[in-house]
Structure formats: C-alpha cells, structure tokens
Amino acid sequence: MARAAVLGRLEIPTSRGPLRWQFGTLAEVVRETPRVSSLYLDVPDWQGHLAGQHVDVRLTADDGYQAERSYSIASAPDDPRLALTVERLDDGEVSPYLVGELRVGDRLELRGPIGGFFVWRGEDDRPLLLIAGGSGVVPLMAMLRHRANVESTVPARLLFSSRTQADVIYRDELSRLGAAGDGLTVFHALTREKPAGWSGYTRRIDEAMLKEVAWPIQESPAVFICGPTPFVEAASQLLVAMGYEPRSIKTERFGATGGTA
C-alpha cells in the first residue's frame, strides 16, 4: 500500500469538541484469519488518533433500527488509511455484518477517536511490554505499527496468545516487524494446538512464561494488556504478584467474567 497521505494531526484527541458521526468508505478488506478481517477505510477529514484508541461504529437498517459497537483502531496514526480489525462473533449483531456483508465501496458510519488512557505515544521511551489474547492484539498492533513508522527503537516485546496457529492475527506482518532488528521481539503462545515444528509456547500464559518475556521490574516497563476478561485478569494478576507496579499496567478487557479465552 502506498504511503502517500498521512492521516491528520496527532494532538486532536485532547480537544473537547464533540465527536461527530462521519462516514468512511471501505477501500480494502484483508482476511487475517478465518474469523477475523481488517477493514481499511478512507475517512475524509479524519481528525487523527493515538495508537490504542477506538471508534464507535453505527449500523442503520432501512426501518431506522440502529446498532452501535466499539472497535479498536488497528492502524497507526501515521498510516494512510484507518483500519479496524474485527473478529466475527457468531452470535453477534454487528461483527457478522462487518466481516461478511460489508463490501468495498460501502460506506460505514463511525465516530472517534475515543479513549485517552490505553494509548502509547511514540515519544514514550520506557521499554514496552505488550500482552495480547486473540483479537486483543488489535490496539497493540496500532502501537507496534506506530513504533515502526516513527522509527522508535525503544525495546519492545509482544507476547501474543492465540488458540491455534490458524488463529494468529497479523502473523506475517508480526514476523516482519519482529525481524526488522529495531528492538522488537515477538513471542507467540498457542493454547489449543501443538503443531509440529512450532517454536513458540504451547500453553496458557503463566509466571514462568512472563519471567522469560517481561522486562525486569527495575527497567520500569510500560505494560499494555488486551484480550478477553479472564485472559487479562490472569496476565495482570501474575505481573502484580511478580512485583510490577500496578499503575504501570494498563488493561483493556472484552467480554464477561468466566468466559473462555
């Protein structure tokens, strides 16, 4: 994809102006896994965003019925198009439309960017520890893409837990980013499959894994954890028990307590 235009300024999210509904036009769909697609949208007058923020999406039926949901932004602030990566939930209302019905050229109503806490700014020089479960990788990918775009060399590690090899979102791009030699290391864990020749972990996140992956406490890493509620709960509790400062750990959860990761 050509990197011709740069999407807007970066400081706007601190303004207090109203977030108006606006239209994006679907320009490209990238199938990431059997259940997950990335939607690349052209959004005229997009006001810019920070890595980690999300948008609200609103669908309207012909009788006026509407449904709204929030989706993390997958693209970096400095990418040419706004990207959302959406996991299709079989019993969902909006995600089966976004992954399956929406076609290139269709318009999609959205507003944003939203959220000023779960964000990473390129000038942050703390070592970065990103921990993702499933589609929780999406806002963390925005951070890694931004890190690459601004040529940040802050040491970064991503620990990414997926069910099976086929469920690994952004697999090729992550392996490219991890091979760039700019200080990023990507660690994969699979929870429901042990493929032959797999070099990553094949179990749920545990203390031994975090001891191998996490930056030492004395390096004061910035920690971002995103995923299903039980996954985020487990990972954040492990880090707190290991002595990491709770306030350095930012979390974003989705789904209910007691669900399966």
Next chain:
Amino acid sequence: MGFVSRGFRGKRRDNVSSSRVPPGQYVVTDFPVLSAGPTPHVNLDQWTFSIEGEIDEPKKWTWKEFSALPADTVTKDIHCVTKWTKLDTTWKGVSVDTLMEGVDTAADFTTVYSDGGYTTNLALDDITANKAWVVYEFDGQPIEPQHGGPVRFFVPHLYFWKSAKWVRGIRLQKEEHPGFWESNGYHIRGDPWREQRYWGD
C-alpha cells in the same frame, strides 16, 4: 431518507421493551468487565469508608461498622458506556442518604475514590435522594473482585463507570473536578438516556 447500511437488518430483541434500553445500547445477559488496570485485592480488615472534604467532621466507618448500617436491596438496570445494558440487576448496600445523614455541607460536587487510584466525579444531587448506594452484594452474593468487590459504588441512572469499583470514600467539593475517565475523553455527567458518552455529547 437518511443513511442506510446496505444489507444490515440487525437482531431485533422484541422481548425487551425499548423503553428500558437507552439509545445506542444493547442488552446482554452475561456480565462484562471494564477496568483500566489490574484488579486490586481489598482486605476488609483494613477497609474503611470515608466522607471527607467540605464537611466539618469527616465521617469514617470500618467494615464492621459499615456492614451494620441499615441496608437496601435494589433491583435496577445498568448501562455501560461500552454499549451493553444489563437488566434487573440486584444489589445490596447502604444508601448514600443514610451515609449523609446529619451532614451539613456547602458542596455541590463530589469525587468518589477507590483503591487503585480510580476516581469519578458526581454532582451531589446525582447521589442523594435515593439514587446511589455503596453496595457489597450482587445477586445475593459478595461482589466478585473483578466486578468491584468487596464494596463498590452504585449509581445506576448514570453510565456504569460512575459506579466506582473498590470504593473507599466520597470527597465533598464546592467545584467539579473531572475524575479518571472524565479526564480521558468521557462525559462529565454520563446520562445514558441523553447518550452522554464522550466530551461534547
């Protein structure tokens, strides 16, 4: 004719009266979690609840004292700004009116604060007159830590981020000081029926 999302029908939920579901919300039967950081572990032996700030004599209860106060059991619908609404949730706890009995204050605003550093701002009018509780049971059981237990704030007529988890006290203030989410893009009051989600709504 306004915009229509081509090919979208949606899942209608005819079994739920739309008069109970604020604009932009959808009904869930499970109980999602929204927290900005790790879940703190709160020890009730060291827990206290305070009312402080614009008050001549600050008030403070230990857990033993607090749990002996007269309690209400209330059933209310809750609305999270992340779009889910959960109907008919039942909570037990102490009404803020009970805690404020005998308090004479010049404050119009409050900051409700929690273990872990979380804060949220609320007008005093939004938490008095039978509108807010400090609760310790959900569905007849102690509240799970992930859902704010052992003790959380409960102000169901506003978006649920106002119902601070792991609550420790109320600071009475003459001026409004935006809390945690209110400083991070979210609306200063958060009325779901007016869809006051974000700054400028």
